[in-house]
Amino acid sequence: MYKILKKEVLNPTVTKLVVEAPFVAKHAKAGQFIILRVNEDSERIPFTIEDANPETGAVSIIFQIVGGMTMLLNTKEEGDYIHDFVGPLGKPSEIDGNKKVAIIGGGVGCAIALPTAKAFHNAGADVTSITGFRNKDLVILEEEFKANSDAFYLMSDDGTAGEKGLVTNKLEELIQAGEKFDEVVAIGPLIMMKFVCLTTKKYDIPTVVSMNPIMVDGTGMCGCCRLSVGGQMKFACVDGPDFDGHQVDFDEAMSRNKTYADFEAHAREKACNLLKKEVE
Incomplete structure (x- = not known):
């Protein structure tokens, strides 16, 4: 279990959480991400690491409230716990100080x-x-x-x-x-x-x-983040997430990204109804 140290509302649809995760904080680099589960029976969802402090063990993530799982995550408050918070995952961004x-x-x-x-x-x-x-x-x-x-x-x-x-x-x-x-x-x-x-x-x-x-599962197993880069199939979560932009087939990626729009809308509506019942 991972404790939420701080919660900050950045705008009406975007929230920042600072989570106590010492291992992730110690090893995280720019461009990498984590996978979390809000509760034991929740879906796995990936989030890029916004900041990490290896001295305090704090890791920051920022998310947009767009679907059922992010709505559920947004119900968590400071002092509450997230069930899983795994990482860092993905290849770090290549950083060159001479550029x-x-x-x-x-x-x-x-x-x-x-x-x-x-x-x-x-x-x-x-x-x-x-x-x-x-x-x-x-x-x-x-x-x-x-x-x-x-x-x-x-x-x-x-x-x-x-x-x-x-x-x-x-x-x-x-x-x-x-x-x-x-x-x-x-x-x-x-x-x-x-x-x-x-x-x-x-x-x-x-x-x-x-x-x-376009990432969903974060391990390459679900195939949802499959994309064409230079005519070759790649997975954003395991081969990236960074790629040569001039080689990416964006039209294909955008088309695939719409595949589950109806399912996501249904999940969002279901989450709204569940949260309303909890409030009542």
Whole structure:
């Protein structure tokens, strides 16, 4: 059992939990993830490690409340326990302190992008971070990105936070203004990562994407995170989650990602009804 040390609501649909997990905290690196079960009979769900403190044994995860299991997880409060919290899993991100990098985060994907930005920054790299959200109410981790970036740009679809526009607009603007990035790292919705890669491909800039959004089981057994990379079949959880973005077949990944939409909607509705009964 793993104790929840702190719970923080980042926005109406995104929550941060700090969990006591000394082994994970000691060994975790940027880009890796954990698998947890809320209760003994709960589904296994993977979450990227947002932060880890090997001295205190604390590990932070950030999640969006979108389905039955995340709704259940969100009912946990400080002092409560999570049944399983296993990791770190996945291959760590490759960090090079001699690079000039652009870190692109979209929505809750910023929770995954932040530890990568932090790792590059701590290694001595020149870090430009660009984060994007639909509106000001959904913005998360702004101050944390500023603290771990040499340059930071906040974008919003409606202009209520930072500059109006997409992350790709700002990225291309910087490239055309003369910025020479050695690498771009994009983490967020599949459609965002696709268009970041289309943008960087025009300028021949190596681009890494994190395919965490399509993971389910986290061990390679379920096959849900199967994707095509350079014409070869890969699994995001065991072969990644980081891949060469210019080699990923995003259209196929997005199509597969919609396969269980109806099932997920049903699970969410069922969880809502169960939680309502508990409250009553």
